Amino acid sequence: MNIYEEQYRLLKHNGAQAWAGEGYKRAHQQLTVILQELKQRSTLPSPGASFLELGCGNGAMSSQYMAEHGYEVSGVDISQTAIEWAIERFLTLGLKGHFTQGDVCHLKQLEEEISNQGFSIIYTDLNHNPWWDHATICCKPSQE
Numbered sequence: 359m360n361i362y363e364e365q366y367r368l369l370k371h372n373g374a375q376a377w378a379g380e381g382y383k384r385a386h387q388q389l390t391v392i393l394q395e396l397k398q399r400s401t402l403p404s405p406g407a408s409f410l411e412l413g414c415g416n417g418a419m420s421s422q423y424m425a426e427h428g429y430e431v432s433g434v435d436i437s438q439t440a441i442e443w444a445i446e447r448f449l450t451l452g453l454k455g456h457f458t459q460g461d462v463c464h465l466k467q468l469e470e471e472i473s474n475q476g477f478s479i480i481y482t483d484l485n486h487n488p489w490w491d492h493a494t495i496c497c498k499p500s501q502e
Contacts, residue, residue, distance in 0.1 A: 362440070375418055386419060389419055389420060389423065403478045406428055408429070408479070409421070410433070412433075412480065412481070413482055415440045415444070425448065432477070435462075441459045
């Protein structure tokens with residue numbers, strides 16, 4: 359069992375909101391400010407666009423925000439517990455999302471799904487990701 363799976367099992371068992379544990383509320387507020395600013399600057403495509411979160415965890419952060427604002431959400435995480443938790447969370451909140459267990463550091467296994475979907479927004483906040491050292495949002499230019 360990998361360390362992420364162990365951590366998500368412990369967090370869920372202890373009733374945490376998300377990976378951030380006790381810092382969830384603050385982290386969620388910071389993320390909301392950032393995403394609202396990107397929306398105001400017209401950096402994000404319009405609602406309805408497809409959104410992929412790499413390292414989505416239980417979906418409580420970016421995936422949930424984007425789904426609540428009308429985006430078609432997909433997420434990938436290495437932890438099966440996190441993926442099941444994300445599915446449960448979205449069902450409870452009445453949100454739509456597609457979540458897949460996979461290793462975002464080895465996207466070859468998800469290449470077909472990613473290329474078939476043609477995501478408008480790809481987001482990650484994985485500081486251990488080999489391609490990025492901080493939160494990254496990649497967006498297709500708006501067609502407006």
